[in-house]
Amino acid sequence: MNSPDLLVNSYDYFLPKELIATYPVTPRDSAKLLVYDRKTDKITHTIFRNILDFIGDSHFIFNDTKVVKARIFGKKETGGKIELLLNRPFEDKFLVYIRGKVKIGTELFFDKNLKAIVFQLNDDGSRLVKFYQNDEEIDFIKLVDVLNEIGHIPLPPYINREDESLDENEYQTVFAQKPGAVAAPTASLHFTDELLNQIENKSFLTLHVGAGTFKPVEVENILEHPMHSEFFEIPEDTAKILDNKEIKITAVGTTATRTIEYYAREKRLFGECDLFLHPQNRPIRVNHLLTNFHLPKSTLIMLVSAFIGREKTLELYDIAIKEKYRFYSYGDAMLII
Incomplete structure (x- = not known):
């Protein structure tokens, strides 16, 4: 008998359509932020620009990929x-x-x-x-x-509208450098230049987010899911930070998380990342996870479950729905500390 953690239907939840964010909030850092503290089991509802109140002393790792008009x-x-x-x-x-x-x-x-x-x-x-x-x-x-x-900005299908001129800026991080992604690393979209400048300890890596990030898990047992692969590159100075186990790491988004965790296992500075994190393949290097709210039955909600367990993840999602958080790429954020 399979554990519920391995069954795709165990990651399902109901989301009212009006909570799917079809446009971003402005300014970027005015999005809502749900903070979950694993040590105390405490939930805090705040605004994104207050993020440094919770993890100001950690080292932030960002994905500097740039979305192509694909x-x-x-x-x-x-x-x-x-x-x-x-x-x-x-x-x-x-x-x-x-x-x-x-x-x-x-x-x-x-x-x-x-x-x-x-x-x-x-x-x-x-x-x-x-x-x-x-x-x-x-x-x-x-x-x-x-x-x-x-070309046109390749908005995710669930945004359910044509791209507009505003998306050229809004569906791009303020620090995007290297063209190659067809989807934005969405947790990073909340950072303004001002907020970024307040972060003393930060480093960058690159993972070019592919269309596979939206690929649904179509097998009953999630271990049978063929995980997509994406090109990544980690500068040597970022790798040195990751190698120093004394440094607490905040991964900004699921793409940065997968890249860091792939490096922690394989020690490669570039190549193809196909790492699938879930409750039976947990993180070994990332200390804090910053991420948006993800689709039901997706590899991304399974990644969040690798940090806090499937039941706690679904509990937090249920709370976020009751509190009218906005979901998916242009939505609000969650911080796991």
Whole structure:
């Protein structure tokens, strides 16, 4: 008999639709913050800008990935409309999702003389393509330049609206540096420049958040879930902080958490992170977790459960719902200390 912690349905909860945040609050740090202290089992409801009152002496680790305008609209040779979402570079090609029927060899046409040719159809619904501009093959750096001109911010599907000009700033952290993500590291969206400047001890790493972050767990036993992988890179000065066990670490978001925990296990400074944290694979390096409120039955709510257990996680979510916290990417935050 499987433990409830291993059953996907054990991570389900009901969220009223009006609590799904479709727009951010302004200023960023005016979001609500639920603080849970594991030692005292105490819950505090506060405002995000007060976060340093709780963990001001710890070392913050941020993910400095930058969201790419990864959603583009074009046409097939037949004139049929097509929508393409860039996921990531993959060897000498690109892994993408395409809305519209394609086969190997299909050519897709976009603005700015951008063209994609389909080379492979994968079982998970993704496609491998190459991109060309003016019939010359282009690399990722050039592709990002073109996408910045013609692309759209890839808002998560549950936001349920088209992207607007405000999303170019709001769905990007104030410290975003390295283009490559198709989803924002959302816990970091709450930080203003002013709040960031108040944090004395902070370091950065990079994990390019892929579309897999939204992939639902579709197996009954969560251990059978094929965890997506994402490219990460950790600067040596950040690694030195992580190697010093005397330093208390606050991971800002699930992506920073997974990268830190992958490094703690594998000691690699770059590569592919496919770490799945859950109650039977608990954190070994992160001391405090800052995160938003996540979808039911997602690997992200399972990650939170790795810190405080599944039952406590669902209890806190229930409290957050009663207190009218806003959920998901543009929503409020939770701090586990």
